[in-house]
Amino acid sequence: MSRLRIGMIGTGGIAEWHGRQLLELPEVEIVALADTSERSRDRFVEKYDLREAAQFEDYRTMLEEVELDAVVICSPHTLHYEQATDTLNKGLHTLIEKPMTCSSAEAERLIETAKRSGKILQVSYQRHFQPEFLYIKEAIARGEIGKLTSVTATLYQEWRQGTPGTWRQDPALSGGGFLMDSGSHIIDVLLWTTGLTPVEVKTQLHKQGSPVEIDTFTAIRFAEGAVGGLNLIGYAPCWHETYAFCGEEGGIFYDNGRITLRRLREEPIVPELPQQTTNQDKSFVDAILGRQDVSVSGEFAYRVVKFSEMVYEAAGYSPIEDARAAGGVKP
Numbered sequence: 464m465s466r467l468r469i470g471m472i473g474t475g476g477i478a479e480w481h482g483r484q485l486l487e488l489p490e491v492e493i494v495a496l497a498d499t500s501e502r503s504r505d506r507f508v509e510k511y512d513l514r515e516a517a518q519f520e521d522y523r524t525m526l527e528e529v530e531l532d533a534v535v536i537c538s539p540h541t542l543h544y545e546q547a548t549d550t551l552n553k554g555l556h557t558l559i560e561k562p563m564t565c566s567s568a569e570a571e572r573l574i575e576t577a578k579r580s581g582k583i584l585q586v587s588y589q590r591h592f593q594p595e596f597l598y599i600k601e602a603i604a605r606g607e608i609g610k611l612t613s614v615t616a617t618l619y620q621e622w623r624q625g626t627p628g629t630w631r632q633d634p635a636l637s638g639g640g641f642l643m644d645s646g647s648h649i650i651d652v653l654l655w656t657t658g659l660t661p662v663e664v665k666t667q668l669h670k671q672g673s674p675v676e677i678d679t680f681t682a683i684r685f686a687e688g689a690v691g692g693l694n695l696i697g698y699a700p701c702w703h704e705t706y707a708f709c710g711e712e713g714g715i716f717y718d719n720g721r722i723t724l725r726r727l728r729e730e731p732i733v734p735e736l737p738q739q740t741t742n743q744d745k746s747f748v749d750a751i752l753g754r755q756d757v758s759v760s761g762e763f764a765y766r767v768v769k770f771s772e773m774v775y776e777a778a779g780y781s782p783i784e785d786a787r788a789a790g791g792v793k794p
Contacts, residue, residue: 467748468530470495470555472522472546473537474507477560481535481587482511484744491748495529497522522546526553533583533751535744536560539636540643541783544569547584551576556583558747561647562771563764565638565783570768574761583750585757586764587743588651594736595722599708599715600656602734607724609712614683614691616653616706619699620645623677632674634782640675641697642771643782650767652706653693660686661770668778671698675782681774693774 467490471478474496485491493511497519498504504518519525526534526549533556536546544564550557557577563586564570577584590596603611622631622641630636631644642650654661663684671677677698683691706717713726724732741749746758775781 466490466492467532467751468492468494470497470522470525470529470531470534471507471537472497472525472534472550473539473560474498475500475503476537478507478535478537479510481537481558481744482507484742485535485748486511488745488748490752495519495525495531497525523549526550526555531555533557533747535747539630540638541565541636544573547573548576551580551582551584554580554582556747556751558585558587558743560587561651561764562586562638562643562768563761564768565643567765567769567772570761570765574765577761583747583757584761585743585747585750586759586761588648588655588759588764588767589743590648590652591655591759592739592742592746594739595717595720596652596656598722598734598736599652599706599717602715602724603657603708603710606712608708608710608714608726611657611659611687611689611708611710613689613709614653614657614659614707615694616649616692617694617696617704618645618649619696619701619703621699621701622697623671623673624698627673634675634785637675637782639771639775639782640670640673641677642679642695642774643675645697646679646695647767647771649693649695649704650770653691654766654770655763657689657708659689659691661691661773662686664770664773664777666774666778668780676775676778676780679774679778681777 495517496504534550536559543559547557547559626632661683664681666681668676669678679695681693708715716723749755750757
């Protein structure tokens with residue numbers, strides 16, 4: 464079998480993670496790279512010894528000039544929609560970094576484009592492959608803690624201090640701040656592990672002197688009867704990630720990778736977890752080769768985009784419109 468020919472759009476930051484995971488697979492060859500920064504491309508080539516890979520400043524030229532089977536998109540958030548639309552229309556399987564898009568309208572159109580193309584569209588939410596989150600999802604589905612009554616998800620990160628001057632604090636490229644970036648992973652976990660449907664949110668938001676939102680505190684009401692809280696604090700001294708899933712018969716508590724199952728007046732249970740066996744890139748390749756279904760579909764990623772939109776709307780905040788008014792985003 465010939466190897467899958469992969470093109471990369473974006474070679475900085477998270478692209479290095481994808482590069483490493485892709486090159487661990489014997490079925491894959493990275494044959495082309497597109498990034499507006501020559502320095503970023505050269506660094507990627509040097510790190511992964513990809514001197515034979517074609518390099519392009521404009522991804523459109525790469526799509527026209529190189530025979531590809533699939534593309535991995537690792538560009539700033541507001542570019543995802545146009546780039547993924549172009550790759551799918553070119554007949555290429557597409558893996559997009561989170562968030563899939565920055566609006567639910569774009570997400571709907573992209574899902575339709577993928578259906579018409581007949582190609583795979585997958586979104587890169589890595590927690591779907593991590594044993595601790597798989598355990599939480601499966602335990603809730605098995606009824607280990609009974610019907611969910613409340614969920615709380617919190618992420619602290621030194622995001623405000625680490626991103627000034629980067630595209631992440633430019634709403635024309637980021638589509639938002641901490642919620643749209645790291646917070647997207649937390650929203651993913653909240654919705655994916657529980658299967659709950661948010662119907663109402665109330666949000667407090669603070670920019671902390673940044674061009675984009677940094678801290679958000681959101682109360683949630685779910686259609687299934689549970690209530691929830693999502694706290695995303697981007698002005699913190701460190702990374703700290705916690706979840707509490709409470710049900711009628713118990714609770715599951717996650718604290719920076721450690722999971723505890725609790726039931727009323729019983730000793731806590733710390734489950735033994737298996738080793739991780741796949742990741743976002745391997746699962747994408749396995750889906751292309753027909754070995755499994757798509758792990759994180761566009762339809763699911765739409766739910767994350769829609770919820771993020773609900774939070775911004777509840778706060779009366781529109782980073783995309785603010786950037787467009789300032790002349791930074793095309794209509």
